[in-house]
Amino acid sequence: MIYILLCLATGIVIGFLARKRCVIKYTGSLLNVAIMLLLFFLGLSVGSNSQVIQNFRSIGLDAFLLTVGGTLGSLLCAKWVYKKFF
Numbered sequence: 150m151i152y153i154l155l156c157l158a159t160g161i162v163i164g165f166l167a168r169k170r171c172v173i174k175y176t177g178s179l180l181n182v183a184i185m186l187l188l189f190f191l192g193l194s195v196g197s198n199s200q201v202i203q204n205f206r207s208i209g210l211d212a213f214l215l216t217v218g219g220t221l222g223s224l225l226c227a228k229w230v231y232k233k234f235f
Contacts, residue, residue, distance in 0.1 A: 167173060195201055201208070 164173075
């Protein structure tokens, strides 16, 4: 846990010191690449887990319902925040 907080604090300090440099405009693209890599490795981990693959039918519906519920909840919350504050 301390390593995560140290990484976060280091990123904040470096971001503060580099805020006037042109490197900052590439942050969004780098962040997208990092998220894509994390999702790829998550899929790789799930795909290589034999228990998940064997029980795919039984957990598929639950996973689908959780995904749809989370997405709809996020959209409704974002709509409410947009109307309330913007």
